[in-house]
Amino acid sequence: MSKNRFSWKSFLSSADELVDLLSVSKIDFLTRLGKQVLPEGFWGEVSLEAEGSENDLPVVYLTFDDGPDPRTTPYLLEVLEEANVKATFFLIGSQVARHPELVEQIARHGHELGNHSYNHCFMPMLLSRDLEKEIADTNERISEITGCPPPVLFRPPYGLMDQRAADCLKERSMKAVYWGSAPEDWSQPGSHRVIRRVMWRVSQGTLIVLHEGHLLGHQTAAAAKEIIYRCKNLGYRMAKVEMRA
Numbered sequence: 001m002s003k004n005r006f007s008w009k010s011f012l013s014s015a016d017e018l019v020d021l022l023s024v025s026k027i028d029f030l031t032r033l034g035k036q037v038l039p040e041g042f043w044g045e046v047s048l049e050a051e052g053s054e055n056d057l058p059v060v061y062l063t064f065d066d067g068p069d070p071r072t073t074p075y076l077l078e079v080l081e082e083a084n085v086k087a088t089f090f091l092i093g094s095q096v097a098r099h100p101e102l103v104e105q106i107a108r109h110g111h112e113l114g115n116h117s118y119n120h121c122f123m124p125m126l127l128s129r130d131l132e133k134e135i136a137d138t139n140e141r142i143s144e145i146t147g148c149p150p151p152v153l154f155r156p157p158y159g160l161m162d163q164r165a166a167d168c169l170k171e172r173s174m175k176a177v178y179w180g181s182a183p184e185d186w187s188q189p190g191s192h193r194v195i196r197r198v199m200w201r202v203s204q205g206t207l208i209v210l211h212e213g214h215l216l217g218h219q220t221a222a223a224a225k226e227i228i229y230r231c232k233n234l235g236y237r238m239a240k241v242e243m244r245a
């Protein structure tokens with residue numbers, strides 16, 4: 001019997017790799033474009049700081065959008081605690097109102113809380129007063145629950161906002177946080193492919209965006225765990241995004 005040299009397994013795995021490469025290239029292109037056309041904000045690149053031995057390590061920022069969500073947040077908190085890593089959670093106001101106990105838990109664990117709008121709308125389409133309300137209401141809910149000053153970080157839904165939103169942030173001394181590595185985990189490619197897409201792009205100051213929510217629980221927690229492990233092995237320090245003057 002002749003040996004069949006064709007392997008579906010390796011063919012499918014090469015196809016997966018190609019899709020991942022296209023995804024990463026697309027996000028790279030959108031990042032370059034976004035840096036040119038979007039209002040000023042944090043894209044993750046920072047120079048190495050020399051404020052003591054720990055801070056001499058190159059840094060990678062881990063962020064989670066769209067929570068809090070009972071299907072993901074508790075598992076993420078566990079993963080982060082086990083790894084002794086602090087991350088940044090960009091929370092949706094309506095989810096905050098539904099799950100205040102999770103907001104408390106995130107804050108209690110020492111993670112940074114950011115604003116991700118109240119209804120996750122496409123902000124450039126909103127009237128100015130509605131846009132402002134999206135930001136203000138979310139800040140208010142989070143602050144009420146934590147008893148701390150309102151968040152200073154804002155990540156626009158879908159990564160997009162205009163100058164009106166930038167002005168609104170400025171009035172509140174807030175800062176826009178965009179993305180660096182966005183592995184399109186929302187399309188549920190599976191944790192191993194989320195990990196591969198992220199690790200292809202990791203370098204000093206990479207701002208990683210993962211998502212919470214519907215159907216993403218296991219994928220996000222598993223990906224976060226492995227990404228942290230691999231980044232640490234490469235010598236990176238995992239950090240939360242913090243406001244810098």
Ligand SMILES: [Zn+2]
Nearest residue numbers: 065066157158
């Ligand atoms: Zn989002």
